[in-house]
Amino acid sequence: MPIVLGGIADDFTGATDLANNLVRAGMRTVQVIGVPQDALQEGEANGLDLTEVDAVVVALKSRSCPVDQAISESLAALEWLKAQGARQLFFKYCSTFDSTPEGNIGPVADALLEALDSTQTAFVPAFPINGRSVYQGHLFVGDRLLNDSGMQHHPLNPMTDADIVRVLSRQTPHGVGLLNHATLSEGAQAAGERLATLKAQGVRHVVCDSLDERDLEVLAEALVEHALVTGGSGLAQALPAQYRRKGWLAQIDDAAVLAPAQGAAMVLSGSCSRMTLKQVAHFTQQHAAFALDPVKLNASDAHFEAALDFAREQLAAADPRPFLIYASAEPEGVKAAQASLGVKQAGELIECALASLASTLVSEGVGRLLVAGGETSGAVVSALDIRELRIGGQIDPGVPWTQAPHPASGPSRPEAMLSLTLKSGNFGGEDFFTRAFDVLDAMNPREETA
Numbered sequence: 546m547p548i549v550l551g552g553i554a555d556d557f558t559g560a561t562d563l564a565n566n567l568v569r570a571g572m573r574t575v576q577v578i579g580v581p582q583d584a585l586q587e588g589e590a591n592g593l594d595l596t597e598v599d600a601v602v603v604a605l606k607s608r609s610c611p612v613d614q615a616i617s618e619s620l621a622a623l624e625w626l627k628a629q630g631a632r633q634l635f636f637k638y639c640s641t642f643d644s645t646p647e648g649n650i651g652p653v654a655d656a657l658l659e660a661l662d663s664t665q666t667a668f669v670p671a672f673p674i675n676g677r678s679v680y681q682g683h684l685f686v687g688d689r690l691l692n693d694s695g696m697q698h699h700p701l702n703p704m705t706d707a708d709i710v711r712v713l714s715r716q717t718p719h720g721v722g723l724l725n726h727a728t729l730s731e732g733a734q735a736a737g738e739r740l741a742t743l744k745a746q747g748v749r750h751v752v753c754d755s756l757d758e759r760d761l762e763v764l765a766e767a768l769v770e771h772a773l774v775t776g777g778s779g780l781a782q783a784l785p786a787q788y789r790r791k792g793w794l795a796q797i798d799d800a801a802v803l804a805p806a807q808g809a810a811m812v813l814s815g816s817c818s819r820m821t822l823k824q825v826a827h828f829t830q831q832h833a834a835f836a837l838d839p840v841k842l843n844a845s846d847a848h849f850e851a852a853l854d855f856a857r858e859q860l861a862a863a864d865p866r867p868f869l870i871y872a873s874a875e876p877e878g879v880k881a882a883q884a885s886l887g888v889k890q891a892g893e894l895i896e897c898a899l900a901s902l903a904s905t906l907v908s909e910g911v912g913r914l915l916v917a918g919g920e921t922s923g924a925v926v927s928a929l930d931i932r933e934l935r936i937g938g939q940i941d942p943g944v945p946w947t948q949a950p951h952p953a954s955g956p957s958r959p960e961a962m963l964s965l966t967l968k969s970g971n972f973g974g975e976d977f978f979t980r981a982f983d984v985l986d987a988m989n990p991r992e993e994t995a
């Protein structure tokens with residue numbers, strides 16, 4: 546079945562955020578990691594049901610890489626998504642428009658437009674529910690302009706200008722215009738007329754104001770026929786209603802349905818973000834936990850073996866309870882480990898240890914896995930060789946449960962699934978580690994494993 550929306554996301558957790566909003570708006574969605582080698586149908590052989598899919602989001606790592614690489618990966622994703630029948634392409638970037646003066650947002654949008662033989666696209670970074678809005682082309686985070694929101698200090702892509710028309714103009718040789726709030730408040734027809742006027746003037750790129758969900762609905766109606774739209778995940782929540790209006794998308798009662806979950810529950814945390822530290826503290830009040838120490842990991846294999854023994858002891862219980870293995874530490878602890886081992890080596894040691902624990906323990910009975918940390922999630926997913934994720938219900942904004950074919954399922958149980966949730970740094974409430982498993986149980990009652 547051809548898909549309706551094809552997403553191209555410039556990072557992993559951004560892809561999940563987009564996929565999560567599509568599911569919430571009624572589209573059955575799959576996230577793929579990198580551009581797949583084969584057509585979508587091939588995935589069925591892996592045990593993941595890809596027969597009923599309305600949207601696919603390709604997760605790339607193209608936000609901060611060299612521009613040429615970002616363009617070639619995005620074009621490869623576009624070709625693959627077109628081959629799956631995508632009617633509309635959605636280029637997803639961060640709602641804080643994370644980019645450098647050279648790109649990669651402008652150059653990638655230009656390349657995609659050209660490949661689609663199209664002459665105009667819209668830029669809609671707003672995500673009102675998370676406090677990101679755009680007024681007169683200026684991006685706000687809560688009540689602060691982007692350049693005064695903390696984003697001006699970002700280590701990779703400091704955002705020092707909130708005027709998105711100006712920021713984008715530096716990233717493209719083509720004209721950049723504005724569809725402002727006054728026009729949006731007149732409705733979709735007025736918005737469409739403004740887009741057409743700009744198009745007639747040769748303006749390829751249109752930055753769109755949006756203050757709230759209503760503005761996003763108007764934009765979705767005005768943009769539904771565009772071959773390419775770009776933005777944060779806010780717009781994605783408004784598009785599916787337009788697809789249904791056009792008759793492209795059936796009414797689905799629950800797009801978040803996953804197979805029943807199976808197996809023991811484990812949390813692996815390599816994130817040291819403030820919210821993750823609170824989540825670790827909350828979880829350890831009630832549950833068994835093992836603290837990984839990078840210095841001890843470096844000194845001998847015994848520390849890794851101790852973590853493995855701890856986990857195996859948990860798994861041996863008659864009805865294993867969720868347990869945690871974490872490297873998460875307060876800033877002083879992180880600094881001390883980095884001083885002794887080096888920043889890169891400390892990080893890699895932990896990512897490697899957590900990834901290796903994940904693959905061993907998933908083959909020994911873990912079937913529900915929560916990973917905290919963006920980089921940590923990348924390491925775990927790649928160690929488990931996971932290429933596709935079916936997106937399920939939301940735990941907290943931006944973080945859904947997902948399912949992949951169970952990496953340890955043999956030919957005797959091809960239908961076995963690994964339930965997985967990947968949480969980046971500051972996402973989720975304080976009780977996220979405990980509540981996540983309750984949410985999964987409520988959504989997808991567990992099956993006894995054979």
Ligand code: ADP
Nearest residue numbers: 816818872874879882892895918919920921970
């Ligand atoms: P977040 O999403 O919170 O940024 P990430 O997983 O992306 O989390 O990044 C955290 C990084 O910190 C990882 O590379 C991880 O291996 C590293 N790390 C985790 N714990 C420690 C620690 N105790 N000391 C030093 N580095 C650590």
